[in-house]
Amino acid sequence: xxxxxxxxxPRLLNQYEIxxxxxxxxxxxxxLARDTRLQRQVAIKCxxxxxxxxxxxxxxxxxxxxxxxxxxxxxxxxxxxxxTPEQLAxxxxxxxxxxxxxxxxxxxxxxxQRMTWLVQIxxxxxxxxxxxxxxxxxxxxxxLISKLNQAKISDLGIAKSQETNAAxxxxxxxxYCAMSPEQAVGxxxxxxxxxxxxxxxxxxxxxGAHPFGDTSNKLQMMQRIISQPPTPPSKHNPDLAPAxxxxxxxxxxxxxxxxxxxxxxxxxxxxCLSRLLVTNDDVNNDTQALAPNSAVIQPSGYPQASTSQxxxxxxxxxxxSATVKKWASLVPMQRYFHSQKKTVIFSxxxxxxxxxxxxxxxxxxxxxxxxxxxxxxxxxxxxxxxxQLRKGLEALKLFxxxxxxETAEKSFNIILEHSPSNAAAVAGLSLVYSYRYSGxxxxxxxxxxxxxxxxxxxxxxxxxxxxxxxxxxxxxxxxEHDQAFDAFARALVLEPTNIFAWRGxxxxxxxxxxxxxxxVLALQGLKQFPKERFFADELGxxxxxxxxxxxxxxxxxxxxxxxPDAVYAYASLYIALERQNRADEAMQILQQGLQIRSSATLxxxxxxxxxxxxxxxxxxxxxxxxxxxxxxxxxxxxxxxxLADTLRWIPGREAEAKNAYIKARDLLVPRLEHRTExxxxxxxxxxxxxxxxxxxxxxxxxxxxxxxxxxxATVHFRAGLAFELLGERNAALATLIKAVExxxxxxxxxxxxxxxxxxxxxxxx
Numbered sequence: 049x050x051x052x053x054x055x056x057x058p059r060l061l062n063q064y065e066i067x068x069x070x071x072x073x074x075x076x077x078x079x080l081a082r083d084t085r086l087q088r089q090v091a092i093k094c095x096x097x098x099x100x101x102x103x104x105x106x107x108x109x110x111x112x113x114x115x116x117x118x119x120x121x122x123x124x125x126x127x128x129x130x131x132t133p134e135q136l137a138x139x140x141x142x143x144x145x146x147x148x149x150x151x152x153x154x155x156x157x158x159x160x161q162r163m164t165w166l167v168q169i170x171x172x173x174x175x176x177x178x179x180x181x182x183x184x185x186x187x188x189x190x191x192l193i194s195k196l197n198q199a200k201i202s203d204l205g206i207a208k209s210q211e212t213n214a215a216x217x218x219x220x221x222x223x224y225c226a227m228s229p230e231q232a233v234g235x236x237x238x239x240x241x242x243x244x245x246x247x248x249x250x251x252x253x254x255x256g257a258h259p260f261g262d263t264s265n266k267l268q269m270m271q272r273i274i275s276q277p278p279t280p281p282s283k284h285n286p287d288l289a290p291a292x293x294x295x296x297x298x299x300x301x302x303x304x305x306x307x308x309x310x311x312x313x314x315x316x317x318x319x320c321l322s323r324l325l326v327t328n329d330d331v332n333n334d335t336q337a338l339a340p341n342s343a344v345i346q347p348s349g350y351p352q353a354s355t356s357q358x359x360x361x362x363x364x365x366x367x368x369s370a371t372v373k374k375w376a377s378l379v380p381m382q383r384y385f386h387s388q389k390k391t392v393i394f395s396x397x398x399x400x401x402x403x404x405x406x407x408x409x410x411x412x413x414x415x416x417x418x419x420x421x422x423x424x425x426x427x428x429x430x431x432x433x434x435x436q437l438r439k440g441l442e443a444l445k446l447f448x449x450x451x452x453x454e455t456a457e458k459s460f461n462i463i464l465e466h467s468p469s470n471a472a473a474v475a476g477l478s479l480v481y482s483y484r485y486s487g488x489x490x491x492x493x494x495x496x497x498x499x500x501x502x503x504x505x506x507x508x509x510x511x512x513x514x515x516x517x518x519x520x521x522x523x524x525x526x527x528e529h530d531q532a533f534d535a536f537a538r539a540l541v542l543e544p545t546n547i548f549a550w551r552g553x554x555x556x557x558x559x560x561x562x563x564x565x566x567x568v569l570a571l572q573g574l575k576q577f578p579k580e581r582f583f584a585d586e587l588g589x590x591x592x593x594x595x596x597x598x599x600x601x602x603x604x605x606x607x608x609x610x611x612p613d614a615v616y617a618y619a620s621l622y623i624a625l626e627r628q629n630r631a632d633e634a635m636q637i638l639q640q641g642l643q644i645r646s647s648a649t650l651x652x653x654x655x656x657x658x659x660x661x662x663x664x665x666x667x668x669x670x671x672x673x674x675x676x677x678x679x680x681x682x683x684x685x686x687x688x689x690x691l692a693d694t695l696r697w698i699p700g701r702e703a704e705a706k707n708a709y710i711k712a713r714d715l716l717v718p719r720l721e722h723r724t725e726x727x728x729x730x731x732x733x734x735x736x737x738x739x740x741x742x743x744x745x746x747x748x749x750x751x752x753x754x755x756x757x758x759x760x761a762t763v764h765f766r767a768g769l770a771f772e773l774l775g776e777r778n779a780a781l782a783t784l785i786k787a788v789e790x791x792x793x794x795x796x797x798x799x800x801x802x803x804x805x806x807x808x809x810x811x812x813x
Contacts, residue, residue, distance in 0.1 A: 061092065087713065092137050109129075145192060148189070163318065173186070174311035190203040232273050277361060299314070444480070474501050482521040495526070533557075581607040593760070597625075622657075652670075668695060671690045717733075773802060
């Protein structure tokens with residue numbers, strides 16, 4: 049037996065510093081902690097002392113391995129598992145926010161937001177079910193709502209695996225108010241038990257009440273769930289759409305066989321209903337919201353429900369007295385029509401025939417006209433899976449053009465509405481999410497969605513090249529280079545001329561700094577795809593990394609020649625020209641790019657250009673545009689850091705500068721989680737920490753990043769600047785000298801205000 053005395057959570061557990069208790073779960077005590085290596089907050093679940101016995105230790109381990117299977121943005125993520133002789137702990141994502149129960153109590157939430165949450169919960173639940181995991185306790189208290197209003201399924205600690213058929217904590221079987229009938233009577237359960245619980249949760253969100261009434265009596269509630277029908281939704285929300293009532297009825301069916309057979313199907317149904325809500329929402333409805341226990345306001349455009357059309361699951365004999373009174377006066381007439389049905393129908397037929405004949409005789413004798421649509425768009429085109437897939441792929445090729453990713457996403461979702469198991473469409477969505485992550489957004493949620501979709505595509509069809517391409521992009525973003533190479537190699541075997549496979553392999557090689565191979569493949573790509581500019585962009589980016597700015601200029605000019613409206617080449621060409629001390633030309637290129645459209649990268653480079661010229665007010669305005677939702681990207685850590693650098697030199701804005709540095713640091717943390725060996729990101733994090741005065745965390749990063757990238761001029765510049773901020777003058781001087789030797793422009797060192805004292809005293813620059 050393990051020593052039961054060693055159960056208290058230490059202040060430091062591996063690299064995790066315990067900060068404060070968060071709560072108590074079925075098997076563990078949960079603490080808020082700080083990951084000292086990645087500089088982020090986490091939640092740590094430590095095995096409770098009274099359960100520190102071999103049997104519970106094994107179950108706790110099983111929980112860790114079970115939950116580690118799940119990787120989805122709407123499930124609380126597992127980061128690490130710690131096993132020492134003194135402690136067992138599960139390191140999890142810390143979701144800053146409240147659970148759904150508290151959130152609804154404290155906020156007014158719109159119907160559209162509630163539908164969005166239901167879609168997210170269903171999608172997360174579907175992934176758990178795909179992994180053979182049943183939650184068993186799905187309820188508002190176990191749904192966390194993040195600061196970004198994203199729903200995440202939590203507390204899977206009582207989940208069970210369908211493979212083992214054993215709950216992880218036998219003494220907990222779920223909350224009585226969220227149980228399925230089979231769960232309440234102790235029968236064997238399947239994933240359909242979770243669907244019943246999801247139905248209760250959906251009913252509560254859309255109707256503002258529990259489908260089996262409110263009671264604190266556990267036995268009474270369980271008896272209602274087992275034997276009584278749920279209250280019709282119309283009692284709480286008379287205007288609820290029939291489609292929503294129908295799916296609630298299916299989910300709340302007493303018999304598991306009457307519930308949906310696929311959780312992905314449930315997620316798709318709620319997603320379609322959510323889209324319909326958004327499409328039909330008008331200005332008034334957009335401002336309507338739900339108090340925690342209010343009725344749902346039905347948006348215009350939905351077919352209106354009536355109490356006579358409820359799903360069979362619900363008790364249909366509970367119409368309101370007003371409804372009964374309304375229809376009571378029609379009963380005699382209904383009886384008459386029923387008894388004289390044949391006579392009435394025959395009379396109506398004769399009347400209709402005579403009316404039609406008279407109208408025809410009164411028409412003038414004009415030639416008959418063939419009415420044709422005035423334009424091709426008036427002809428309803430039949431659904432074509434091939435056409436939608438082609439449309440989605442063409443939009444993906446232009447991924448950085450405004451609206452292209454939205455067009456691609458729409459096409460792939462249309463396919464999935466008709467064929468939910470279409471692997472190509474699922475893989476296409478994965479690429480959409482990967483491009484959103486790698487582009488201006490930098491939101492880790494997109495990476496999680498990309499990963500989940502790529503894995504789903506592989507499960508659906510592992511012989512499809514596009515599935516491997518989607519997986520390869522995810523591996524590249526996560527810097528798992530060997531897996532990325534394997535994925536793209538397999539894709540090219542299956543589809544040797546697939547442009548996405550070529551693109552992906554070049555990006556993977558560049559990401560792994562296998563520059564020579566990447567250059568050879570990119571040059572081949574330029575010949576293989578003569579109208580494609582992507583390979584020119586990749587070449588230019590590689591040449592900048594190698595400090596070969598003249599070659600980079602050639603590549604980006606070729607990219608602009610092939611596709612003049614792609615702003616990435618303009619932003620990158622600016623760097624190549626600036627590094628060659630051709631500042632005026634560089635500014636002109638930036639203006640050309642901004643004339644095409646706004647971009648966080650373009651505004652960021654414009655801010656850098658103005659900062660170099662000492663125009664701090666102008667630079668601040670450019671950087672503020674770079675983080676604005678309409679012109680740039682508020683999720684870019686680099687844009688926030690650039691803004692902070694500038695605000696420091698504007699009197700009275702020092703506090704704003706510090707807040708901007710904190711924002712930059714917090715945005716960079718999740719990216720470093722997946723790219724732990726990325727010298728660029730590490731050097732930036734070290735610089736942000738130095739700006740914030742966190743010397744203890746910054747200095748080890750600086751020495752590590754210099755070792756990681758001994759020939760990277762820009763990394764050495766950042767490290768030298770950070771050393772100077774930390775007061776390490778000798779290290780700063782040596783690192784900056786090395787940066788210049790590697791090709792870093794002297795002009796940029798001269799333009800950095802924080803290096804003025806170093807330059808004055810050393811005379812080196």
